[in-house]
């Protein structure tokens with residue numbers, strides 16, 4: 116339903132663009148994970164969809180029509196839960212919901228029903244009379260989300276919704292996001308936590324320095340990752356071990372642990388057989404595919420988190 | 422949508438205790454303190470008041486009198502036929518009317534009962550200035566009469582070469598010119614007291630305090646992202662502006678009611694004079710209040726759209742207010758300011774509001790009497806709101 120084509124954006128006073136040639140698609144019922152370190156341009160991208168930033172170059176289409184047209188006709192088809200909390204701190208949870216429901220042109224029975232539903236969905240029923248400023252970080256996030264959901268948007272953008280949230284609230288929020296997608300909305304979820312993206316995203320776009328580095332399903336992205344082995348061995352001198360492992364790929368040693376990035380034509384079974392033939396006793400072995408963090412490292416030679 | 426946003430504005434305002442205190446308590450306290458403090462000692466110099474002279478007497482004493490008055494009060498304004506209207510409207514502070522028999526009667530041993538010297542003051546002339554002028558008038562007239570009588574006595578002494586007959590006729594000659602003098606303030610149904618001056622002044626000042634309150638809430642709303650969210654929900658700029666303007670219009674109305682009530686009912690209980698609303702034109706009062714309110718709200722919206730931070734708003738709001746008040750005759754009445762400052766005062770929107778209020782409360786003006794200040798205030802409000810909308814849109818995009 117959402118198609119972004121070759122979007123570039125440069126803030127008026129900035130030296131370099133914050134987005135360069137970004138293209139991506141999001142579909143109904145799917146969660147698109149937008150992964151990137153701080154400063155990658157995630158919020159800049161989201162701000163286009165909430166109407167804060169105008170398209171400078173490229174195009175944003177909703178079901179084929181330009182974003183500006185859709186926003187003018189039905190601004191509530193798209194909802195954003197901004198990275199920074201966006202509600203009235205001096206108003207209670209209920210008052211905030213009422214205010215934003217009315218601002219989103221909800222009225223009468225529908226308004227009442229949506230407020231009840233969103234309170235239930237974000238499990239804020241017990242806090243309706245509490246002023247927003249007195250809520251904990253996790254509850255504030257939930258309120259921020261609940262407000263975004265009020266007008267039943269078709270496309271919902273969540274900008275780092277788990278920053279500053281306790282583990283329980285975080286798990287709850289992730290479940291909630293899955294439910295939103297299951298109910299048929301298109302969801303874009305930005306984060307710099309790869310484990311969250313791994314846990315909930317159907318598709319992943321990796322963004323760095325304003326550019327899309329990878330775009331695909333989680334499986335696709337992790338499949339083309341290289342295989343790593345970690346092992347510790349007794350009974351083989353270090354020099355011999357190094358020479359042996361060197362035939363299987365790139366070798367690193369950290370303490371007593373060996374880390375091998377397997378070459379394409381090598382398998383873990385071959386490596387283990389070779390070690391045993393030399394008389395080595397395996398203390399432990401780990402083998403796994405890349406995770407997103409390693410993929411990101413491989414792509415940028417930088418860690419995802421600062 | 423508008424109603425929900427107005428409700429939000431009220432809730433936010435009610436929970437802002439400091440803001441509320443500034444809006445309601447501060448002007449009330451100012452009214453009470455200033456009115457009590459200045460009850461009797463409010464004695465401005467009477468020198469600079471604009472006045473005119475209507476001299477119907479061709480005698481020498483009239484000229485002497487006017488020369489003396491001019492020495493003390495500066496030259497009179499050119500007299501026009503419509504001086505009565507000018508006095509009523511406050512353009513002239515007072516007019517001295519010298520009747521045609523003034524010179525003769527002043528020197529006569531037994532003057533007739535008619536008033537020969539009148540001071541007709543504008544309704545809003547501050548009472549101590551009025552009293553001071555009155556006293557001065559009597560004093561000068563007395564002195565002139567005394568001199569004239571003395572001169573006459575010497576003449577008759579010299580011509581008759583006889584000592585004055587013992588006492589009798591002289592004692593029957595009244596020395597005082599008091600009976601010949603009449604001072605009046607053109608009636609307006611109310612009398613200027615410290616309260617009558619202070620209530621309008623501090624009410625206008627207090628109404629402009631919505632500037633700080635509104636601007637602060639506006640900036641808070643912007644900083645907490647709620648404003649962006651409203652914009653992204655497609656709330657039109659006009660609705661946002663109305664949702665701020667209307668609650669503050671109501672707040673201003675409440676302030677006005679409260680301050681007038683303080684003047685009418687609380688001040689006499691505290692031993693001050695009561696504010697009198699007898700015979701005022703309520704429509705004109707409403708018009709002035711509405712215009713002041715619009716100007717204050719317009720200024721607040723413009724300021725809130727221009728500044729970036731809370732700190733700027735909370736510094737700039739009160740500074741602008743206090744400057745306007747100081748210049749505009751709220752803190753120091755305009756009529757005691759030197760000429761230059763009086764000119765300057767006419768640039769302060771608070772002064773326009775104050776002039777309008779004084780016209781209604783002191784001079785009993787009707788709609789026509791407050792049209793000019795109301796129009797100035799409305800024009801000011803319009804310009805401010807245009808600035809607010811332009812900058813608001815620029816911020817939003």
Ligand SMILES: Nc1ncnc2c1ncn2[C@@H]1O[C@H](COP(=O)(O)OP(=O)(O)O)[C@@H](O)[C@H]1O
Nearest residue numbers: 126129133151152153154155156157158159160
């Ligand atoms: N208002 C702004 N003015 C100028 N540069 C900005 C502004 N907001 C963000 N940037 C820059 O744009 C880049 C992307 O920022 P952002 O979209 O906030 O990244 P993210 O949300 O992924 O952390 C950063 O280099 C940041 O410094």
Ligand SMILES: [Mg+2]
Nearest residue numbers: 157158198275
């Ligand atoms: Mg961000």
